[in-house]
Amino acid sequence: MDPIRVITQNCVGCKLCVKVCPYDAVALTGPLVEGRTDRNTAVIDLGKCTLCGACVEACARYNAIVITRRTFKGQDVALYSGVAIFAEHRRGKIASVVPEIIGAARALAKERASTVSAILVGNGVRAFVDELLSYGVDEIWMIDNPGIGDFDEDVQSELVAEILLEKRPEVFLGGGTVVGRSLLPRVAARILTGLTADCTELSIDPETQLLKQTRPAFGGNIMATILTQNHRPQMATVRHKVMAPAAKVSDPKGNVVELNHIPIPKSKLEFLEFVEEKSATVNLVEADVIVSGGRGIKDPKNFDLIEKLALATGGAVGASRAAVDAGWIPYSHQVGQTGKTVKPTVYIACGISGAIQHLAGMKGSDMIIAINSDPNAPIFDVAHYGIVGDLFQVIPELIKRLDSTGG
Amino acid sequence: MKVIVCIKQVPDTTNVRINPETNTLVREGVQSIINPFDVYALEEGVRLKEKHGGTVTVMTMGPPQAESALRDALALGADNAYLVSDRALAGADTLATAYALACAIRKLGGADVILMGRQAIDGDTGQVGPGVAENLGISHVTDIRKIEEITDSRIIVERLLEDGYARLATRLPVVLTVVKEINIPRLPSLKGKLAAKKAQVPVLKAGDIDAEVERLGLNGSPTQVMRIFTPTRPSGGKKFTGDAAATVGALLSELTAAGISIRKSKK
Numbered sequence: 001m002d003p004i005r006v007i008t009q010n011c012v013g014c015k016l017c018v019k020v021c022p023y024d025a026v027a028l029t030g031p032l033v034e035g036r037t038d039r040n041t042a043v044i045d046l047g048k049c050t051l052c053g054a055c056v057e058a059c060a061r062y063n064a065i066v067i068t069r070r071t072f073k074g075q076d077v078a079l080y081s082g083v084a085i086f087a088e089h090r091r092g093k094i095a096s097v098v099p100e101i102i103g104a105a106r107a108l109a110k111e112r113a114s115t116v117s118a119i120l121v122g123n124g125v126r127a128f129v130d131e132l133l134s135y136g137v138d139e140i141w142m143i144d145n146p147g148i149g150d151f152d153e154d155v156q157s158e159l160v161a162e163i164l165l166e167k168r169p170e171v172f173l174g175g176g177t178v179v180g181r182s183l184l185p186r187v188a189a190r191i192l193t194g195l196t197a198d199c200t201e202l203s204i205d206p207e208t209q210l211l212k213q214t215r216p217a218f219g220g221n222i223m224a225t226i227l228t229q230n231h232r233p234q235m236a237t238v239r240h241k242v243m244a245p246a247a248k249v250s251d252p253k254g255n256v257v258e259l260n261h262i263p264i265p266k267s268k269l270e271f272l273e274f275v276e277e278k279s280a281t282v283n284l285v286e287a288d289v290i291v292s293g294g295r296g297i298k299d300p301k302n303f304d305l306i307e308k309l310a311l312a313t314g315g316a317v318g319a320s321r322a323a324v325d326a327g328w329i330p331y332s333h334q335v336g337q338t339g340k341t342v343k344p345t346v347y348i349a350c351g352i353s354g355a356i357q358h359l360a361g362m363k364g365s366d367m368i369i370a371i372n373s374d375p376n377a378p379i380f381d382v383a384h385y386g387i388v389g390d391l392f393q394v395i396p397e398l399i400k401r402l403d404s405t406g407g
Numbered sequence: 408m409k410v411i412v413c414i415k416q417v418p419d420t421t422n423v424r425i426n427p428e429t430n431t432l433v434r435e436g437v438q439s440i441i442n443p444f445d446v447y448a449l450e451e452g453v454r455l456k457e458k459h460g461g462t463v464t465v466m467t468m469g470p471p472q473a474e475s476a477l478r479d480a481l482a483l484g485a486d487n488a489y490l491v492s493d494r495a496l497a498g499a500d501t502l503a504t505a506y507a508l509a510c511a512i513r514k515l516g517g518a519d520v521i522l523m524g525r526q527a528i529d530g531d532t533g534q535v536g537p538g539v540a541e542n543l544g545i546s547h548v549t550d551i552r553k554i555e556e557i558t559d560s561r562i563i564v565e566r567l568l569e570d571g572y573a574r575l576a577t578r579l580p581v582v583l584t585v586v587k588e589i590n591i592p593r594l595p596s597l598k599g600k601l602a603a604k605k606a607q608v609p610v611l612k613a614g615d616i617d618a619e620v621e622r623l624g625l626n627g628s629p630t631q632v633m634r635i636f637t638p639t640r641p642s643g644g645k646k647f648t649g650d651a652a653a654t655v656g657a658l659l660s661e662l663t664a665a666g667i668s669i670r671k672s673k674k
Contacts, residue, residue: 003498003625020635023418024437047470051498051625054635072621074629090568151575154546178568182549185534189505189541194629197501197532212633218418218529224635231629268546272563272574285569289669314671331588332567337528338443338587346669367667369658375646384644385658393651401655402670 003068004051006030006042010064013039017055017065022218025049052224074230075193077170083109084141084169084233086160087120087132088179090150091274094128096286097175099245101238102135104202105173106246108211111204117141117169121159122148133252135245140256141167145264152267153179157186162262164191164233171211172233173202180237188235194228195235198341200242200364210234219337220360240285241343242364277332284335289315290344292335292362293323296351296372296391300328305395306350312402318342318362320352336361350391354379371395408461408557410452411518412485413508413539414445416469416476417529441476444524446483448585450592451554452522453484459557462486464515468496468507474608481603482595488606489515493613498625501530505538507623510616512543520562521582525550533584540582547582548575552589 013033017026025048030041042064044055051067059065083105088095098118105116115138120128126144133140141163148155164172164187172187174180176198188195201214205227211234213226228234277283284290291313293306303317310317318335319328335342337357347365352358354370354377362368363382370383371391380386387394419440441449452463465485467473469492477488491511499507512518521540526533533549540547552572553565563576567586595603613623621627645661647654662669 002494022635046494046497047472049497051632052635053632057634057636067625072627151573157541178550178566181533182537182547185501185505185537186541186547188502188534189538192502192629194500194502195534196630197530197534213630216638217531219531220638222635223638225633226630227633228629229631268578269548270576272576274568274571274573276571283570312671313669315669331586337531346667348669369669375648380646385661386644386646387654387658388646388648389651389654394655397651397655398658401659 002046004044004046004049005066005068006044007064007066008041009034010062011041012062012064013041014062016058017042020054020058022052022054022222023048023050026055054222075232077230077232080168080170080232081112082114082117082169083112083171083173084117084119084164084167086172086174086180086184087118087128087140088175088177089122089125089128090179092124092127094131095175095177095179097177097180097238097240098132099135100240100243101173101175102132102137103246104238104243105171106136108171108202108204112170112209114170115139117167119160119163121156121163122150129256130252133254134248136247136249136252136254138254140254142256142258143260143262143264144258145260147264149267149269149271151271152269153183153186154269155265155267157183157190158265159262161187161190163259166259166262169233172235174235174237176237176239184235184237193231193233193235195237196226196228197237198239199236200239202236202238211236216360219357220363221356239341284316284318284333284340284342287316287342288345289313289348290318290335290342290346290362290365291315291348291350292318292320292352293329293350294320294352294358295322295326296353297323297328298351302392303329305392308399309348309350309395312399313346313348315344315346315348320355320358349379349383350395352379353377354382408455408459408520409518410455410461410463411512411515411521412445412449412452412463412465412480413521413523413535414449414465414467414476414480415442415527416440416467416473417442417527439472439476441479442524442527442529444526444528444585444587446524446592447587447589448522448524449480449483449485450590451585452520454590455520455554455557456486461519464489464518466491466508466511468492468499468504468511470497477608478603478606479595481606482599483593484599488608489611490608491611491616495613495620496624498628499623500628500630501532501534501538502629503623503627505535506542506627507616507618508535509539509542510618511611512539514611514616517543517580519579520557521580523582523584525584525586536582536584543580543582545580545582546577547584548577549584551583551585554583554589
């Protein structure tokens with residue numbers, strides 16, 4: 001049987017499914033709708049269909065499209081409980097995404113009346129225990145061993161997998177960081193469970209008690225809510241700077257469980273060197289204010305203006321793909337679907353028209369200010385405040401005002 | 408040097424627009440392209456071959472029409488192409504996709520270097536590369552911005568991180584996912600285009616890759632899409648027009664009224 005089918009007798013030929021399909025896989029080319037001579041029923045092109053379910057959702061009223069699945073055997077769901085997080089760290093510091101994941105984990109654990117545990121592996125990681133406990137973690141599953149390097153992701157993923165198999169949390173979350181999005185897929189492939197990338201919303205479905213994992217796809221054009229029904233743990237990476245960090249607890253009560261019986265494999269990776277990006281204005285992901293320049297900047301030397309405004313606001317410099325592709329500024333500054341996703345308190349878009357790919361990378365910002373000479377630029381649709389005007393006039397004025405009074 | 412590049416055919420989302428009335432994706436005129444990040448992976452593979460000899464094989468898993476993406480890749484310098492395609496593979500999530508690709512790679516005798524883009528622009532997950540490596544039991548490094556050095560058994564790469572980059576060495580074989588900084592892809596040559604048109608593109612069916620059937624496609628996918636929806640579209644905020652002094656003044660007083668300062672705090 002095909003995994004997706006149209007129940008012809010239920011189909012009214014309303015075309016809703018055709019409209020919502022992101023893959024152009026549905027067409028009204030089937031037999032005529034019962035009792036009509038002017039309308040045909042829907043047909044799904046299995047070559048194009050990815051079984052995303054958008055049409056099933058759209059057809060909720062008529063129930064004319066069904067997806068049937070018979071998933072390979074999962075883990076024994078009843079054996080799993082609690083929420084665990086990956087305590088990512090590098091170069092002696094807990095990653096800034098970790099308090100955010102703990103915040104999300106605590107909310108989920110509360111719903112499930114369970115606990116939050118942190119998986120902490122590495123060399124000298126004992127130093128992070130107090131900090132983790134201060135965020136309200138109930139238990140730390142720790143392997144502190146000089147044989148585990150910061151960049152030994154093969155070893156780390158193996159150890160994390162072993163810990164998950166032993167401790168059996170029902171949910172396991174990691175950061176949507178470069179490391180998290182490299183390590184967790186490896187863990188999931190090792191223990192054969194589902195993993196949802198870069199979630200922006202997590203909640204417990206009240207009916208099924210499953211983890212609802214919501215994430216953007218198609219460059220933020222659509223959102224998808226994903227479930228992992230029969231496999232455990234339900235794994236997700238969480239987009240940085242989206243979830244509120246966990247509040248510190250006044251009397252940390254959690255305890256540490258050392259898992260030193262798990263053998264440390266030898267890494268195939270060898271760390272040679274870490275080179276910090278020179279410019280302090282590059283770390284876009286952490287910045288509270290970002291000033292970005294786009295095609296409207298017109299010339300590489302005009303990026304000075306963007307840099308000056310960034311300086312006046314104490315912010316970082318971003319850029320649209322157009323500016324990066326033109327070679328005006330390095331790729332590490334690019335904001336958007338194929339660059340970085342940022343969520344600063346204030347995002348100032350200068351001379352950026354607002355292509356959907358750019359919006360995908362910045363529209364989560366708390367406040368968006370757009371400066372553009374074209375009053376119809378799409379950037380104004382997402383901007384909270386917009387100035388229609390010549391940025392070569394507006395930015396110097398803004399810098400002047402910021403450097404003097406108020407702002 | 409044997410290189411396999413895994414690519415994905417995706418809708419060209421640069422042309423995707425939202426119909427403001429129906430709040431749905433407008434697909435009219437949206438073309439299928441090679442995932443842009445994969446083009447950089449392919450270019451890097453071709454450069455490895457040009458420098459060190461060997462072959463570049465390009466592979467994709469997808470519906471029959473994904474063959475056109477493979478032909479485009481052949482025109483860009485790949486030596487041969489395989490389409491992993493079967494109805495039994497439809498609906499695969501990243502776990503099932505990584506498994507199927509790993510099976511197909513093993514079936515082709517493996518590779519020294521397996522390259523892919525850091526993520527596909529439709530799904531944006533970036534999970535398949537590490538998954539393939541785990542399935543093959545080899546190491547992987549994501550977000551590579553440079554291959555510094557490669558010998559028969561060892562490779563040194565630069566990996567882009569949030570706050571800089573790391574130089575890492577590892578043994579071959581390895582799976583690498585690349586960022587755009589790694590190179591500037593070439594355009595297809597006329598000769599390449601002609602050759603690509605004539606090339607044979609063998610299809611590997613589910614039964615050809617020595618896979619456990621229950622781990623393929625929808626059945627082999629632990630994750631399941633429960634709901635797809637269009638995010639609510641913001642309606643736009645306040646717009647100021649006029650000369651620079653007036654508009655900037657209006658903006659700053661609005662911000663002050665909202666209790667927001669964009670002025671560098673004096674620490």
